[in-house]
Amino acid sequence: MEFSGKVVAITGAGSGIGAALARAIAKEGARLSIIDRNPEAAQAVAAEVSGVAFSCDVTDETSLRSAISETEAQLGPIDCFVSNAGLGRGQPDHAASASNDDWQLNWNVHVMAHVYAARVLLPAMIERGAGYFVNTASAAGLLNQIGDAAYSATKHAAVSFAESLAITHGDEGIGVSVVCPQYVATPMVGVGEEEAAAHETLLTADDVAHAIIDGVRAERFRILPHPQVSEYTELRAADPDKWLKGMRKLRSIANAKFGTPGPQHFYKLV
Numbered sequence: 001m002e003f004s005g006k007v008v009a010i011t012g013a014g015s016g017i018g019a020a021l022a023r024a025i026a027k028e029g030a031r032l033s034i035i036d037r038n039p040e041a042a043q044a045v046a047a048e049v050s051g052v053a054f055s056c057d058v059t060d061e062t063s064l065r066s067a068i069s070e071t072e073a074q075l076g077p078i079d080c081f082v083s084n085a086g087l088g089r090g091q092p093d094h095a096a097s098a099s100n101d102d103w104q105l106n107w108n109v110h111v112m113a114h115v116y117a118a119r120v121l122l123p124a125m126i127e128r129g130a131g132y133f134v135n136t137a138s139a140a141g142l143l144n145q146i147g148d149a150a151y152s153a154t155k156h157a158a159v160s161f162a163e164s165l166a167i168t169h170g171d172e173g174i175g176v177s178v179v180c181p182q183y184v185a186t187p188m189v190g191v192g193e194e195e196a197a198a199h200e201t202l203l204t205a206d207d208v209a210h211a212i213i214d215g216v217r218a219e220r221f222r223i224l225p226h227p228q229v230s231e232y233t234e235l236r237a238a239d240p241d242k243w244l245k246g247m248r249k250l251r252s253i254a255n256a257k258f259g260t261p262g263p264q265h266f267y268k269l270v
């Protein structure tokens with residue numbers, strides 16, 4: 001799908017990858033709806049891209065539904081919906097130590113928000129025989145994020161839901177891409193873009209935005225801004241025990257080097 005002339009709505013577009021994608025897609029000639037729970041951030045990005053802004057918590061189905069219907073009232077039918085909002089809190093201790101609230105929040109943002117968007121948009125898209133979903137998961141949705149079981153489990157679920165969309169609706173004119181980056185220099189990871197210049201494994205949000213545009217243009221299901229993720233998924237599939245051994249080794253190196261490592265450390269080790 002080409003973005004020129006299309007109506008594109010992006011969640012989590014007030015920051016990071018979503019904001020970079022909005023800017024890059026606007027340059028392609030699309031009309032943008034900027035959806036974020038942070039109203040000032042959404043307004044600022046919308047002003048840059050001459051788009052419309054909506055303050056919306058994507059875990060609230062009613063609020064997301066109304067951002068979608070308001071977008072369509074102002075810009076016309078949505079051609080492409082990008083479910084990109086996300087968060088990473090890490091786990092305080094062992095793999096089951098995050099609170100139930102944290103697990104539920106990860107589930108609601110990383111999975112249910114994608115379901116809500118598809119639920120409201122699919123009927124009209126199917127009727128038109130055209131529509132596109134871009135769902136931002138993570139390399140953690142194909143592999144794992146050490147130290148964040150809730151993030152990893154829900155990103156796996158996000159990949160699975162995107163697969164269900166593609167299998168069920170691919171023959172009805174609906175395109176689906178799932179975006180699975182490793183580390184990206186955004187506020188979520190808490191490292192600046194200057195770090196990306198020094199580390200090959202750390203991309204900028206702009207790099208990811210361009211990988212998404214290329215992937216959607218090719219209508220590729222799995223978009224891997226870090227190409228090495230493809231090789232890692234093959235290694236994991238070929239020998240899960242060997243892969244787990246490697247992950248445990250990586251975890252112990254990270255623990256020895258950083259104490260309590262988070263995403264802001266791992267790009268230095270992968």
Ligand SMILES: NC(=O)c1ccc[n+]([C@@H]2O[C@H](COP(=O)([O-])OP(=O)(O)OC[C@H]3O[C@@H](n4cnc5c(N)ncnc54)[C@H](O)[C@@H]3O)[C@@H](O)[C@H]2O)c1
Nearest residue numbers: 012014015016017037057058085086138183184186187188
């Ligand atoms: N940065 C990375 O290394 C990385 C790697 C893989 C995947 N991702 C994924 O990319 C996506 C974007 O992350 P980012 O790195 O740009 O982070 P970011 O923190 O820069 O941006 C996330 C945006 O989502 C918004 N948001 C969060 N929860 C929301 C909610 N409930 N409702 C509405 N908006 C909400 C935030 O306000 C923020 O503007 C996320 O899904 C994240 O999991 C990021």
